[in-house]
Amino acid sequence: MSLRKPVFLGVTTISAAVAVLALGGPGTARAAAPDLSATFARSSVWTSGYSGGYTITNRGDAAAAGWTVEFDLPAGSAVTGSWSSVRTQAGPHYRFTNAGFNGTVTPGGTANFGFTVTGTGLPVACTVDGVPCDGGGQVTTTPVPPTTTTPTTTTTTTTPPPTGDVVDVSTAAQLQAALADAAPGQAIRLAAGTYHGSFVTTKAGTAAKPIRLSGPANAVLINDGPSGDAPDCPVPTAGWDSGYGLWLFGAPYWTLSGFTVQESKKGIVADNSPHTTIDGVTVHHIDEEAVHFRRSSADSVLKNSTITYTGLVQPGYGEGVYLGSANSNWGCHGNSGGVDRGDRIQVLDNHIGPFVAAEPIDVKEGTFDGVIRGNTFDGRGITGENSADSWIDVKGIGYTIEGNTGTFAPPGVFANGYENHNTSTSPSFDNGCGNVWRGNKSDLGGVGEYAIRISSVSKCAARPNVVYASNTVTNARSGLTNIPVTP
Template structure:
């Protein structure tokens, strides 16, 4: 359930407080830590979450986090936990689905507070979050002790203060979410923002244009993980950066052409990487996984982009019907919002190269929307396990755009999932879904899919037919290579 986080524009940040509570451990035992973070702040309260991590050598079978709030502050709502409150004391136990915490794993729960006071006397499974022995049974939970409160000085890393990151120079090194937000806010053409390993939890947005000669780069290892597990606030019907609103995107470029995103991970977000009106963006070597809706979206005429050498899996965890791996353009029903090029979303000439997409991509691995033209889909590997079949999403690639080259891809399907064809075309508007070419693709339909390439209509593409060459191959199909006459070559 995704509830309540207020959008933090790049350069703003809530406090992050580490509350560590290793449990008394024998051999092969769980050891939990809890990290408190304010995820949003407003005049009369704030939103927050705890991240509970198991740093022991055995799985934890349940967790309970308890704390007091000072007078004038109270928990107004919560999610992903079972909450009981008595006066100023609040107890959060795991929900039915997140009680088991494997070694090295993290679970989160969130809450909103009316008032400005932050947690005091925090414990996790009875041990103080600040470490040390369990509190005396005589301690009154309704009488918070300032000496036991979480201290903002206990940061998640020994890096410099997150409020004063280095934002000048050709390379800016960051190691906290606040530093990354500030670096994105201060980015300028030619600059490289370099991520240290670690988890960066928050809203991350770039709005500064780079140039062809001096692109802006965000780079980091795969162990640099950007997360944004909650979203809320009131935003515009057509997404645009708005104070007080967090759309829940893992990484968002808006009006920001000529950026390079390389190497890092985006996970546990409503949407993965979203590009709006951001042409000439290169995504290289990203790992995008466990995303509520689509993994990577080139939207609002984000043309001439590239996604390559990346892995996208486990999308549509919240809404399978919207769980595309890579999404190019927008459906014509959304052009009123995203059709910024004479009423059409012209996310044209995007190249999707040498990526691994799937398993458990719940919708199409690549959805090519009507109105887009001239892209290339080459050298990708599609693993169809987990396709949900919702909203007619039952193929690796659905081509509604025009003039695409689909070449040298390898696709497989195996249960579980709903699978109709390897590749499909559709024609939702006049002239769409036409003039596309398939060459050298290898398809294993798992004994379930009918055709490697299913062309929905030829009459709607008169004069600009789709072409399927005999260089494509198919195995384990209930129908065959294609439902149209293949072309030699």
Template sequence: MDATRTDSGPSLFLIRASGTVPSPTKSPSPTKSPTTAPPADGLTARFVKTSSWNGGYRADYVITNNGSTKTTSWVLEFDLPSGTTITKSWSATHTWNGQHHRFTNLSYNGDIAPGASEKLGFNASGTGLPLNCTINGKPCRAVAPTTPPPTTPAPTTPPPTTPPPTTAPPTTTPPAGAIVDVATSPQLQAALSTARPGQTIRLAAGTYRGAFLTQRAGTASARITLTGPRTAVLINDGPAGTAPSCPAPTAGWDPGYGLWLYDAPYWNLTGLTVAQSKKGIVLDNSHHVTIDGMHVHHIDEEAVHFRRSSADGIIRDSVITDTGLVQQGYGEAVYIGSAKSNFGCHGNSGGMDRSDRVQVLDNQIGPNVTAEHVDVKEGTADGVIRGNRFDGQGISGANSADSWVDVKGSGYLIEDNTGTFRTPGTFANGYETHNLLDGYGCGNTWRDNTSDLGGVGRYAIRITSTSKCSSNPNVVHSSNTVTVTGAVDGLTNIPTTP
């Protein structure tokens, strides 16, 4: 969406009924450990096949810390039967020797707090499944097939029978341990307001209504984790009160955000749901935040916003549907950065919003996302949009919202995504670029994307200007494909690169 947008004041709302992947390199086969002892550091790993096709499949390993102390690193190993190979991997460094495969953590996902999880994933050619799995040299063991956090004990007092006011202060002081179990909205508000590095806030199933804000920072070596099952649902019935000139935590004002991180870097948000709020998850000056396995739906405006230089963030393995219920043109699923018209509020890095290096990985986005599925704003750079499934049904066309992905930033890699469109909806092109700021909207790369525009959209990939990017051109590889009847004018409007 290219129209000016602001977040400076309350509105009236309808009543409402959540980098480049390292290339594999061969390494010597490590010595296998015994297969009887349980993992000494509390780590377990669960294999999850996420999709399959003729002659291959995609899978994750979910690594969970069931111990009482934070881990600092992990190594996962397994064997594959003869005839099955790994063609691509992510979220880990992959080496192998013959049929033995080894995955080691990256810089951002080696530290796993108690009760939290991280994932690695891969594509396989062949149908053989992993054997002899070990994590840090011990058997992976099976864990529960549902969301990783253990069942939370029942609260000692029943939750209130009516939702608390969105402006009510926390009334429960959370425990001060490494794991904080919460089961009510006041408990969650208190836990968010007092969270400290290395702590895990663990939600019980249930509905949590209120304003959920944290201004507490984790660290690179001690991230803070908020986790819960999909049935833990955060809802904000706001907005309320008088807004400041620029969005910032202000006494007496509830912006209506489902979950708001402000000056709160190094968080993990895993598993839970955010719904029925003005905006879903908003990150302001909150870098290195990972959003993993979340469900965000039925949101008045955008679902997830990386804002005010919230760089190096990740959203992966999440589901986003039903956005823009009130402001259709503002119903983006993932919004990276800010329009230049809003740099006055959010341009905290040299006058710009530098929400750089954000990764959007392996998400299901749509249907009924009324604006772009990923809107990459001018002033941002070097992100990755990979492995997502875009269902464009319901895109509104309001305020130029008529594509899956609109790239106004530079240096983005857009690869291995699958996009479809079916009416109802308004659709112009699958992927677009725009040049709203000098030097931006250039140097982006598309490869291995599959597009079906339903015979409505013009191009799978439309590059708006080549003259404005003559020194740093956008590149569309010939490995991108579009169904024969899927696009009115074909794959792209520029020559492809092998």
């Protein structure tokens, strides 16, 4: 992974009023209409480019059913990747329309999309639904000169941050010290900014006094590692940087909320850290997997979060969410009778994809009784490497998978919406059995065979998998499922 130097993050605000008004004569009521604004901001800047995006806000009194943002980039700059949108291009002109999950913008609501740019030029001639973003005047196509930013030198301190119930941090050194000294009941609050470094904690909270780490979405954790000699099995080791964006090791009862993790080997890893709650985080542009609950990090929750662009270096290991460990790795991660028992983990109401290179969710053997509910899966960019060709691969036991919405469109490799597999392990479990699918909506894009494909009925005779008729599918080559449907 290339190293990127942090520089001052400029913000450009572009307001766009899209007011569709029905004006009549005296006594004629104005028809309700959406009124959209679009605000551009860069979230990360390096010497050869930046990442950023638009926040679209509806200031009107009717919902917008979709949106289109267009702009030009000056010569020498080009969009090289994007997420949460559908992108088309004609020369220097870019057009972004809503993805399937963020087209409806209710009054007072927002939608977001993002992109990366090679070069330093900022968007110009912006329009929303064909109207100038600034709300007036003609659209100009004259490119503005690229902005030049000067790297800033940040003086770090080795002084630990203040102790107490609330610890506010604004530098990487302060965050590292806060994680090392965390105590039950403490709240660590990140200021906006980019934090480069290795961020790991081995401190435990309690059920009555969890430890909280929170920050705004523009508080960004980046680990430019890994470096040093790695141990045989990953444990925090002096002189070795794992490359993980944030690592909880033997640290139960943590709540992580609001901030962003990007440009790291792995995103957030919870090892032997049960009762971890991850709420409203953003994880993107990760070399391998985005969020991994490992070493029996049971009873944990991932909710209201967004994951895109994983597997940038190892596509076959670029899962969005990884529950447990493959049995071939139990020698390192099997700390519960030789098994990685990541049981009763809940994955709720997240947006996962596009360009998650492996499965958006991979449920490993030896894990029990999780819940996967209310998530939106955008399958664009699934690579098919290492058998990654579905939204969810379930090798666990007794999972409830319900109320999710999945779509697929090229590019990518896609076989089925949801799959299960019956992996043999020692000790023996009914891996891939006893799972329930209910109320899921699947659009297979004319590519996938089944919405839900069950690999074997006979291997799960004692604990059958159940597919309810409340599941629906469109654009499937074969149909809803390959087993009888339960009413």
